[in-house]
Amino acid sequence: MKVGQQMSILEAALPDDVVAPYRETLTKLQDSAPPMPTATVRQILAEDLGADWKQRLVELDPVPAAAASIGQVHRGRWSDGREVAVKVQYPGAGDALLADLRQISRLARSVGTLLPGIDVRPLVEELQERAKDELDYDLEAEAQRTFAEAFRDDPEVVVPDVVDHGARVLVTEWLESTSSLAAVIADGTPDERDHYGELFIRFLFAGPTRTGMLHADPHPGNYRVVPDPEGGPGRLGVLDFGAVARLAEGSLPEEMGRMIRIATRGDADALLAGLREIGFVRPNVRVDPAQMQDYLAPFVEPAAVERFRFTREWMRVQFQRINDPREPGYTLTLKLNLPPSYMLIHRTWLGGIGVMSQLGAEAPFRQILTESLPGFAES
Template structure:
């Protein structure tokens, strides 16, 4: 399956694709009230669980047992609510689910299914709403362009759902339709989630929730602009057109809220491989996933910036399909070579060069002094995969890294507070962290060092 979009505006019966607002916000006020009420219910439940936990402490229950129970109940309620919502709540849930591998097993097991569902599914729009959007965007004779349409969505996600159809020239296509009122709903949800960061911190102590919600809110405009997504997908499709292992569907046409791409038949997504894949499948698709992430900047001048498993499709012939190009980091000329040079210096245990490089790139502010040994202790776990010809990622390793960064020791939060992340590196850092988390969920063994030597500028020099 695919959820891409397209750009050519030709086709019979329309006089070209048009952008209209017809039907776009129908019924939104009532849904917005319902969404707000569901999100608002979260802190009420959190307060009740916290009070219950304090009461149990007073009567002698062990502190760790009480905290675990509160975390589990809080997480269960969070995902029960997020799982019923689209827009920003679903988008946030999908983004956060990438970091499931960093969470303690006693917390993640009760709601791992909810994580997977957030990565790959969401409630569908009514058929009448879909038809109304088609008429508003493609014109009243839209069926002359889209001559066949499966009324049941093949996939549904945070801001749109995908239908299978046939274009007037005979091509099978994937039609992504944006939910009515998606823009307002996403911004509202993400603002409210940011305000609830204290509650999320109880359930997910290793994940800094507020910056994640803030970053997603800043990127809402780009992800809702299907013209930008069509352009990005067109460039990725061209860049990987001859790749024997990666497939990106071609763009057919687009409007403001509809993207149409060639249909890509798949057996599922990386989410299914994470759940029940064979070791050989985990290694194979984990390697392809890593190769795509690092090859994108040099080939297409962009980094696919939405690394959750539902965007990576398993093709029957062993290839990896990639969809959803609404979030990309544009890096003309590829990733900055300084990243590769500093990573290589760390691999070579040259931390004097690493510290100097971090300072010159703005990661260390003027006047901030930090010992080389502390930087080594803080960064070494993240450098470890690049030290080996083959490296096995797993959940225990990922949890160790998350705990190291979050602990209030010199090499943990004490060091993190001294490191500044320049805005130009924000998305790169998020994609790299998310990519490592997905590889750890897969439990994949991959030639990570070789991938870096092939695709990360500065690393092999």
């Protein structure tokens, strides 16, 4: 399910003749999964919140309000009168995910021979550690509390407060929302696409600056449309803080901002030298600077102009350039390394571009990077 949701983010990159029969199925992955029985939910609540959980959670709708990835959500009412969302982890989700990760680890050696530019072992270790984090609802509660506090008075973004939690249960304030970003992708007006697209991309980059963490699961089901009661532009509600990158520098890496700025200036030699220093190109790997400049177009083109219109066609072209064996970018892909500290950053940036392309949104991407990406403005 988690892999399917990540694939649905990149649906914009797939050719129309391939994606047309599957587009509806891919989109459903962003909002649904098979529910677990009510008796199982109540048992987990008792084990994680204590035998007296009913004294605090005084009402619980037995029908899930949403289900996705490794848990499902029920609507309820807390003892102080607040409407709450109760997320309960699927039994066995942890064992199943960790078993998959062990299989990935066993395949790492053979993958390394196919991708000589990548140091696979530390990347797999990082993947395993971050997956374990996603299973820990105590850790998720800590992250969500931090984001809720940082965005408490924000006029554009809403993050629900945490009410209670256990290792497999997370209780948060209920977020009143008419739909998700997936619905805007499917049926939104041009103005709605631009508005919510800009809020979405601003949040992705503002979060690290305010919290020292990156919300690293940018599939549209995690982003909710929150209407303005006075009829103005709506706000963006943000859910699911299980996948969070805790950034060593307390923000996105300054070196990352510098590299993007250098790339927008077209200095291919300086770009390659910088990427070698960071670890994206290992010392023994030969790379053509011009090819590297071209390869980074999905990250650079939106930052090179005042406003950029993301489209499915643009995303499709970028995707083809690095995945078609006939293209130079495909060969370059096999040579490049991904430092473990950049794994979730890369996933989030690429996923964010995918969502913006699905929306067909226009945004002042360059301005957003100037405001929120360290190193970009100073370079």
